[in-house]
Amino acid sequence: MHEKGELMFVSNIKLSNFRNYNDLELNLNKNINILVGDNAQGKTSLLESVYVLARGNSYKNSNSELILWGKETSAIEGTFHKKNIDDNIKITLNKPNKTNIYINNKKTNKKSTLLEKIHIVLFSPEDLKMIKEGPDLRRRFIDNELNNIRPSYGKLLKDYTRVLYQRNNLLKVLRYDNKNINTLEIWDEQLIALGKKIIISRINFLKKVNSITKIIHSKLTNDQEEIKLFYISNIVKNNDDLEKIESIYRNLLNINIKEDIQKGYTSIGPHIDDIRVIINDFDAKLYGSQGQQRTAALSLKLSEIEIIKSHIEENPIILLDDVMSELDSKRQEKIIEFFHDSQVFITCTEINFENFLQNFNKKIYNIERGTITDMKR
Numbered sequence: 587m588h589e590k591g592e593l594m595f596v597s598n599i600k601l602s603n604f605r606n607y608n609d610l611e612l613n614l615n616k617n618i619n620i621l622v623g624d625n626a627q628g629k630t631s632l633l634e635s636v637y638v639l640a641r642g643n644s645y646k647n648s649n650s651e652l653i654l655w656g657k658e659t660s661a662i663e664g665t666f667h668k669k670n671i672d673d674n675i676k677i678t679l680n681k682p683n684k685t686n687i688y689i690n691n692k693k694t695n696k697k698s699t700l701l702e703k704i705h706i707v708l709f710s711p712e713d714l715k716m717i718k719e720g721p722d723l724r725r726r727f728i729d730n731e732l733n734n735i736r737p738s739y740g741k742l743l744k745d746y747t748r749v750l751y752q753r754n755n756l757l758k759v760l761r762y763d764n765k766n767i768n769t770l771e772i773w774d775e776q777l778i779a780l781g782k783k784i785i786i787s788r789i790n791f792l793k794k795v796n797s798i799t800k801i802i803h804s805k806l807t808n809d810q811e812e813i814k815l816f817y818i819s820n821i822v823k824n825n826d827d828l829e830k831i832e833s834i835y836r837n838l839l840n841i842n843i844k845e846d847i848q849k850g851y852t853s854i855g856p857h858i859d860d861i862r863v864i865i866n867d868f869d870a871k872l873y874g875s876q877g878q879q880r881t882a883a884l885s886l887k888l889s890e891i892e893i894i895k896s897h898i899e900e901n902p903i904i905l906l907d908d909v910m911s912e913l914d915s916k917r918q919e920k921i922i923e924f925f926h927d928s929q930v931f932i933t934c935t936e937i938n939f940e941n942f943l944q945n946f947n948k949k950i951y952n953i954e955r956g957t958i959t960d961m962k963r
């Protein structure tokens with residue numbers, strides 16, 4: 587596994603009219619930043635401001651929700667460091683939904699420039715539900731991971747979704763009027779070409795995730811559990827099928843055509859695939875305890891971070907939003923151990939892992955109604 591990469595970090599942040607922060611200037615620690623306080627004091631808002639700086643938008647709120655109530659604009663500014671490069675980033679938000687991005691005082695409208703410069707990984711309680719919930723979270727996990735390290739995968743996925751949407755629209759029309767049934771073939775061929783690439787990319791990538799997750803999961807469970815991941819495709823069942831994927835795909839689309847026209851929906855393709863997670867030979871979704879499911883999700887998420895680290899040869903900034911309270915103390919400690927050589931922001935209502943923290947470079951911020959005191963411990 588990738589052990590040491592260059593550290594990327596943000597050294598200070600300045601907020602004006604952002605959520606419940608009127609005016610805030612804060613120096614940040616290079617490593618562990620703990621944001622502690624009661625509910626509704628501003629912990630998540632501070633963490634969210636780092637995300638907005640890095641991406642140009644929030645992961646959960648629109649501009650109107652980010653701007654302090656009663657105000658029309660908001661600004662977030664911070665300095666990011668990596669290797670020998672320092673970048674000053676400023677984002678201004680205007681109601682209802684205008685965003686301006688400034689990098690080293692130069693205006694740019696491209697969020698992709700931020701994406702290329704600043705690497706950040708958000709970890710939220712939703713990630714811990716990845717095993718227990720439906721396949722869409724697992725598909726999203728692998729798609730996001732692939733997109734993070736290979737942006738062309740995002741374009742492939744977008745093209746597939748567009749063709750699928752058009753094919754589904756045609757299916758709905760064919761239910762009442764089948765005079766254009768011949769045009770279906772055009773969409774089918776595009777769907778097959780794009781869908782095949784998605785399936786092959788996912789299967790190959792999962793092999794990589796598999797080996798890294800296996801090592802992490804074994805560490806998290808003190809060698810008690812072995813985890814294995816399998817891509818479940820409704821088109822290819824084994825390696826032999828992969829050789830003839832196009833003809834199998836075409837055949838299945840044809841077999842399902844009547845039913846698909848009835849439903850107005852394409853029932854075959856990577857948009858309904860899944861990832862099966864096996865722990866010690868049982869299916870974690872069906873038979874895993876809640877703790878086992880969470881640990882498996884944690885292993886998957888940590889493997890994502892490892893893969894990003896080795897790909898960009900840099901330790902991305904990690905945001906842990908409300909994740910600690912979902913984990914027992916042993917797992918909280920493992921998480922800190924895992925991230926201690928990255929810059930990490932952790933929100934929590936109380937610190938159960940304080941003794942453990944003694945060994946690490948950290949700063950604890952006490953947050954109370956949008957004001958922050960730096961706790962010297």
Ligand SMILES: Nc1ncnc2c1ncn2[C@@H]1O[C@H](COP(=O)(O)OP(=O)(O)OP(=O)(O)O)[C@@H](O)[C@H]1O
Nearest residue numbers: 605606625626627628629630631651652653654655
């Ligand atoms: N646009 C806004 N303007 C002013 N205050 C806001 C705005 N949006 C949210 N708030 C308030 O900011 C406060 C802090 O919210 P935040 O989500 O940061 O809390 P938190 O400390 O993370 O709490 P929890 O532990 O419950 O998750 C809340 O009281 C929230 O209602």
